[in-house]
Amino acid sequence: MTVSLPPLSGKAKVAGLIGWPVSHSRSPRLHGYWLAEHGIDGAYVPLPVQPARVEVAVRGLAAAGLRGVNVTIPHKQTVLGLCDEVDDIARRIGAVNLLTFDGEKISGTNTDSFGFMENLKAGAPGYDATRAPAVLLGAGGGARAVAVGLLDAGVPELRLCNRNRERAEGLAADLGNAVTVCAWEERCAALDGAGLLVNSTSLGMSGQPALEMSLGDLEAGAVVADLVYSPLETALLAEARAKGCTAVDGLGMLLHQGRPCFAAWFGTDPQVTPQLRAYVLSGD
Template sequence: MNDEPSLSEISHVPLAGVIGMPIAHSRSPRLHGHWLRRYGIEGHYIPMPVMPEHLAEVLRILPRAGFVGLNVTIPHKEAVLALADVVTDRAALIGAANTLIFRPDGKIHADNTDGYGFIANLRQNAPDWDPAAGPAAVIGAGGAARAVVASLLDSGVKELRITNRTRIRSEQIKSEFGARLVVYDWAQAGNMLEGAATVVNATSLGMTGKQPLRVPLDALSPQALVTDLVYTPLMTPLLAQAQERGCKVVDGLGMLLHQAAPGFERWFGQRPEVDDEARRVVLE
């Protein structure tokens, strides 16, 4: 008797993964692998290095190989929008997608869950956070910052201050997101913090191996919530200094975990729980 699974049985095992270049650093396979084991789901999540020139071909082939969807990271988050058949409003607004769903009808559905993950992380780890309590200050104007800006405005922030080393990128975000944004010069970033109720570092500054974030915190209120999208190290210099001033701080790891949950649910049919065990697995 042959115990090997038939081709038809293999084809029903859902496959998902993450594409990018490079991809070896990604923590997503650990997280999704943990959730698959935890919920006893027969499926696989695979990291795949994909060169930009091969992106369109890969997206055509993977659904035929049993893939139900993908996470997308640098450098493909913008390019996949042009290759998708359906783009959510939030992905279009942000100008990037991090989650693809390969639908049974053959269409590619593109979404961006970064903003959702950002807000879910704040609500889980700072349940008293009130987006309407005062201005938000966002440091950075890249793709992650765009997701943060969109989610903060959607959550009810009435004034959003933004600064970036290249001012024109901040101005571009203001032109797209509207009058609630106020642009500050990089040299005036410290002034931006005065009266801010929510402060976000959406740059890679302060990450292990990167340059430090040199924004003076003299004007930072002890009542402010401070969060950093960087999670290596978990307690960045910004968070450590803010905590010393009495601020509530939230690290960036939860955003990574929460942004992954909607895709996992769509691909594998189970809403996963973001808890201490998931954090531990990703940090191992």
Template sequence: MTIKGTPLAGVLQSPEEPGTVSPIYDHWLSVTGAVGRYVPLTIRPDDLGDVMRLLPKIGFVGLNITGPFQHMILEHADIITDRAALMSGANTIIFRPDRKIHADNTDGYGFIENIRQHAPGWNPKAGPAAVFGAGRTAREVVTALLEVGVDEIRIANRTRPRAEALRSEFGMRIVVHDWVKAGNILDGAMTVVNATPLGARGKPEMRVPLDALARGAVVNDLVVNPPMTRLLSAAIEAGCYPVDGVGMMLYQAAPSFERWFGHKPEVDQAARHAVLSQFSE
């Protein structure tokens, strides 16, 4: 696997949760002319410490982190950014030249940047936000929304205690609603986010009533495949600003690529096509 003098990066995943390796890094390596390789790494959680010590020695400059490793990786980091600490997990590792392990989380940045690029007039203070879901992705969304000044975040999750846990941690700006009345969180909400897998290919459809979508709201579905979901179709019909999940994937990946390989990648139509191409094969 090692090529002398070639910087290596990869995605760390567990055997229980193997994921699809995004082609975006190979795309950016090709179009920027950066020297490097991006590879998948599947390891057991018990081997994490040994792997983290080994990888820099064989030419790795960084990692993407998935699943259960996002929290575990913090135990092995020398430097943890405020963003990673706040989210209790890292999605990006940089192996620094001084051999220190730098842990960061770019998901919140990717989420906000995607909205700003596709809904340039978005004002996070324009009204409440409505978030479907209360898992790790929802936590990242909530953290990012609070940072940009959203005054009220309504959360509906199929398991209410997970939503209550977010309110306990983040305070009274979080308002929890029962899932059976999830459609109610849309009333007057000017930012709407689906942070669940509902509506993704192979998953159950999102059956939440959407008739309360407010005209002019920004509606972001973090589902990537398919990029056009029932929620986004309803948003278009309601006169909302639809934002799909592909952009978040790209904008969270761009800072990692730049840190690892020293080239700033473009988030453009070619990059978007590179991501979507994996679902058409």
């Protein structure tokens, strides 16, 4: 599948992605598809920025007239201190993945919670967060975004399991009484009565150790979501489908988190379609 971008004019809107590295990112392919689909005079470019050069790079990109940038590892926390404005959700997550520039004014937000919840809505349309506890594996940046999204959706209890308990307790302290920390060794037992399991760790990702997780205590009909999307069908999702659970892969979170970014820079609210998924995956 090929996508042809229209030629750029001197008025082209330009956005990009900063991180170190960025060569693995699917975001240029994602935004390139939408630019072509909507015939927008614009471009989205990957911009490798070394950690020691983040401030000069961000301020230079703003001064150069870019509309903004996505921010990925390892810069998501660093750029918080560079923003003139940061919204509440970015402060609660403790990280920024979207910068918009108005002249040299820098504004920051985080669209990862939106991306996760929209992907959950699309992949498990019958899921109601208020009905049952949720279990979340991990306590990193992805886990923070997932936790904020689920708490805002009204989950009555969020059971947090992480290999480093101290880090899990720190996240729980930040997010309030609805978060309960469970020992990593008790992660399977934590599934009792849960309506949702989310893996936000790198376990099960290509090149990483396997996620050792039995779903025996999870009721059939529950939802299992994995933020990993390489491979797209993880062992966790395969077991969930075999058990009769609804399985939600991690690619959709990436696609949906890009929607408000694209809208902020290019003025068009794009949609996530099967054709988009196929195009982004075809870049492997």
